[in-house]
């Protein structure tokens with residue numbers, strides 16, 4: 001099975017079998033952000049999940065969560081966040097827009113307050129690396145060693161469609177769990193061993209003969225990144241809209257809707273659809289309701305009441 005279709009089937013299966021938040025293609029590095037992308041991430045809800053779901057269906061910008069702003073007295077925004085560039089301004093604007101922060105004005109200044117107390121709402125985070133065919137492992141061993149050494153997530157799992165031999169198991173870190181997905185079943189070949197996600201981690205960098213660069217990552221940095229992963233997973237999910245092409249369709253995997261192509265008769269990544277495809281015929285995408293389906297099948301809430309006490313204006317922070 002092609003990697004993309006395999007990945008969506010892993011997402012749909014996890015969503016069906018667990019009560020968590022599933023997402024895909026999220027950054028999993030700290031020292032060199034972007035150097036490691038996790039295929040699939042599963043976030044288990046913690047005791048404060050309902051409070052988080054009540055705020056917004058979107059990702060709350062990390063800068064807004066990390067800002068020195070509480071629910072009590074409003075704070076002048078420039079004193080709440082270090083720096084004040086365009087990036088900060090946009091993050092705060094977004095947080096007001098989605099109802100996590102509210103804004104008041106006094107004497108020509110903008111003051112911010114959180115609309116509700118934010119607490120980490122998640123517990124276990126599992127990263128799943130997909131390798132449908134172990135005969136073409138690519139960079140698999142290094143990717144798994146990276147995740148285990150950093151310990152950003154609580155568990156790392158390899159998902160494959162291949163028959164798994166002892167030799168395969170010997171080549172990957174012992175703590176990595178292994179699932180085999182075949183004939184509509186998920187067979188647990190090996191359970192994952194929990195990693196030390198609250199301690200120091202070592203992030204693997206560039207590898208040269210006889211030498212691999214490593215960056216020590218402190219627990220606080222890991223905690224920060226874990227929150228960012230959980231927030232991104234909550235807002236993003238894993239669903240994709242069907243392709244904007246006359247051959248674009250909605251298929252089904254594990255009871256979930258997935259983008260489908262009637263020209264190639266298979267699940268397709270809409271990101272790869274375009275004029276370079278021989279079958280491409282621009283058209284409106286077929287109707288799909290990814291948010292409604294996600295709301296129905298997961299604890300994510302598409303239209304929560306929100307925690308804003310009143311609608312704040314959308315003027316820019318300057």
Ligand code: SF4
Pocket residue numbers: 243245246247248249260261262263264268272273274277278279280281
């Ligand atoms: S662009 Fe190509 S792959 Fe995408 S839906 Fe159209 S025919 Fe299929």
